[in-house]
Amino acid sequence: MATMTQTSPAGASTQTDAPLLSVRNLKVWYELRKWGFGLAGYVKAVDNVTFDLHQGEAIAIVGESGCGKSSLMKAILGLVRPHDGQILFQGQDIFAGGRQGLRWYRSQVGYVQQDPFGALPPFMSVRRILEEPLILVGVKDREERLARIREVMEEVKLSPPEDFLNKFPHMLSGGQQQRVVIARAMIRNPKLMVADEPVSMLDASVRVEILKLLRQIQEEHNLAVIYITHDLSTVRYFSERIFVMYAGKVIEKAPTDELLWHPQHPYTLALLNAISDPDAANARKLREVPPGEPPSLVTPPPGCRFHPRCKYAIQGECDVNEPPEFEPRPQHFAACWLYDERYGQQRAALEADKPW
Amino acid sequence: MNGQTSSSPQFVLKTEDLVLYFRTTKGVVQAVDHVDFELPEGRAVVVIGESGCGKSSFAKAVLRLLPRNVAVYSGRVYLDGEDIMALDDEEFRLRIRWAKMSLVPQAAMNALNPVLRVSDQVAEPLLIHDSTFSKAEALDRVREMFRYVGVPESFLHRYPFELSGGMRQRVAIAMALITQPRLIILDEPTSALDVLTQANIMNVLKKIKWETGTSYMLITHDVATSSELADEVAVMYAGQMVENADADVFFKEPLHPYARMLMAAVPKLRGDEDLEFIPGQPPSLLNPPTGCRFAARCPFRFEKCDEDPPMFLVDGRKVKCWLFEKDAQGVYGGAAARAENPA
Numbered sequence: 001m002a003t004m005t006q007t008s009p010a011g012a013s014t015q016t017d018a019p020l021l022s023v024r025n026l027k028v029w030y031e032l033r034k035w036g037f038g039l040a041g042y043v044k045a046v047d048n049v050t051f052d053l054h055q056g057e058a059i060a061i062v063g064e065s066g067c068g069k070s071s072l073m074k075a076i077l078g079l080v081r082p083h084d085g086q087i088l089f090q091g092q093d094i095f096a097g098g099r100q101g102l103r104w105y106r107s108q109v110g111y112v113q114q115d116p117f118g119a120l121p122p123f124m125s126v127r128r129i130l131e132e133p134l135i136l137v138g139v140k141d142r143e144e145r146l147a148r149i150r151e152v153m154e155e156v157k158l159s160p161p162e163d164f165l166n167k168f169p170h171m172l173s174g175g176q177q178q179r180v181v182i183a184r185a186m187i188r189n190p191k192l193m194v195a196d197e198p199v200s201m202l203d204a205s206v207r208v209e210i211l212k213l214l215r216q217i218q219e220e221h222n223l224a225v226i227y228i229t230h231d232l233s234t235v236r237y238f239s240e241r242i243f244v245m246y247a248g249k250v251i252e253k254a255p256t257d258e259l260l261w262h263p264q265h266p267y268t269l270a271l272l273n274a275i276s277d278p279d280a281a282n283a284r285k286l287r288e289v290p291p292g293e294p295p296s297l298v299t300p301p302p303g304c305r306f307h308p309r310c311k312y313a314i315q316g317e318c319d320v321n322e323p324p325e326f327e328p329r330p331q332h333f334a335a336c337w338l339y340d341e342r343y344g345q346q347r348a349a350l351e352a353d354k355p356w
Numbered sequence: 357m358n359g360q361t362s363s364s365p366q367f368v369l370k371t372e373d374l375v376l377y378f379r380t381t382k383g384v385v386q387a388v389d390h391v392d393f394e395l396p397e398g399r400a401v402v403v404i405g406e407s408g409c410g411k412s413s414f415a416k417a418v419l420r421l422l423p424r425n426v427a428v429y430s431g432r433v434y435l436d437g438e439d440i441m442a443l444d445d446e447e448f449r450l451r452i453r454w455a456k457m458s459l460v461p462q463a464a465m466n467a468l469n470p471v472l473r474v475s476d477q478v479a480e481p482l483l484i485h486d487s488t489f490s491k492a493e494a495l496d497r498v499r500e501m502f503r504y505v506g507v508p509e510s511f512l513h514r515y516p517f518e519l520s521g522g523m524r525q526r527v528a529i530a531m532a533l534i535t536q537p538r539l540i541i542l543d544e545p546t547s548a549l550d551v552l553t554q555a556n557i558m559n560v561l562k563k564i565k566w567e568t569g570t571s572y573m574l575i576t577h578d579v580a581t582s583s584e585l586a587d588e589v590a591v592m593y594a595g596q597m598v599e600n601a602d603a604d605v606f607f608k609e610p611l612h613p614y615a616r617m618l619m620a621a622v623p624k625l626r627g628d629e630d631l632e633f634i635p636g637q638p639p640s641l642l643n644p645p646t647g648c649r650f651a652a653r654c655p656f657r658f659e660k661c662d663e664d665p666p667m668f669l670v671d672g673r674k675v676k677c678w679l680f681e682k683d684a685q686g687v688y689g690g691a692a693a694r695a696e697n698p699a
Binding site for chain 2: 064065173174203204205206207208209211212230231232233234236237260261270271272274275276277278279280282283286287289290293
């Protein structure tokens, strides 16, 4: 268990076998307490999320702040215990094995944080930062640790490693800091990587470099990746499937290009319409933005959680009944009543609003 | 909106040879290095560049919001034709800052005072700069501004922590607007916000511009979002202005090699083109290289680049690059360098 295992290239291309990570009806609810005890309700940050992730597959989870994407991520990392539902890693519930099991599981998961400077301890040198995870999994030999550190640093293009080993985080540029964070995530040869907005704090030119690096690492190691972001314009460069979250629910899932070209849920359409590509014509028109703000997760609206902001909302349906998941196009799922066969007319209005 | 000054107010803002250097323990940082810049009335310019290129320092130099470790601060800044560098600090504070030129600071959502109600904070500049306003009148104006930027009136007497990030950003914009300034400087106004909120704020800024004719200077590293507001684009690199052009032509075809590479690094929502990044890092501003500061990373580099290029005028656009020097026959320089690297 403590030894480092190389990811096996066998089974790399076969995606039909058992999923690496399987999330079943996951609910992450935070308790609200009145006067410090007495239960006053729950913040339903993640409500009934189900998906499978296979070895070698990259998915993006997209949503605004407060939509529950970070809570979902924390549950997947084993940092919060779900209220209900299961997270299965290679078929095993990650919380079933107790502390030991969780510890092993975490050695199989790499985590790339959003803010590289905040994620790196300021008083540790790069060498120390990268050494610690290895000490924790029990690599006793100093030289072996150093060899592995050098290998990973070359891989994230911090080369020559000697130039960086003794530096402290504040001596590195933002891009280099993020490379150290990636190196730390990769040092134990994980099978799964969770990247939380890995490029949002970086400059445009560095952003591309880091995205390309992540993609390269993912392909070389056949990693499963969960890429969490609010920026739909970068997902195309990184993931095969996109999940869109709104108010604790996954409201749309589809392969990347399919989602970008044929968004089905009104919220996804609004998100896509709000993103600008550099064009001088943007300055001459206003963008259409749904009114209001995301709902409270303590008392979410009944029915579809987006209905108070949705201009296609159907009275008596969207505000009463929670929409099931429809599959309007192959492999493309949307939780929206517009795709019920009774509402073809309303659906036409949405189709007419796609500007491309 | 405001009274015009005597000299020709063709340009709201004009800087000549503006220099701002900082003293640090390692030496002098040349954050703003001889910047010449003009902003016509009622226009919005975006200043884009990587972090550390001096774009925020440029805003500080214009607003004279200087830290203590200034080594050199020189040049000319004209606001509506008036040389505001000649004013002493007190006069600058009374007549210029926030009266004629206001700022929406970086991470404005955290720039509000947490222990004051938002209405009091937004009214404050007005009460200080215009003694004819009573508290009640000022509050009426605050109400008007809140309607303008889309903050519900019921939020008037709340504290900043009771508002969401987008709402706080709007409050900061209301505070910049309240004195009806000639120029608003926005330093990364939307970079910490969600896409929908970002689009909302941009809508608000556009409406204000169309309705009041206020001029904007938007400082950002987010090229895609900057196009939402830009009439003109100014690109900064390593403390210098390297290109200044109309947005229509710039977003179609930037001229300076750095600007081109920066645009090629902007992710597009759809389409198939591969993203490219700019290899290497910007030079240290402690000891910047002589000659063109981008030369070390530039694929078009040729002999001439060892000398510092002046601003060349190309079809009304300004480019600080030797590739755009014309010889006596009107042929652009660096033809050989271009041929080797067709862009």
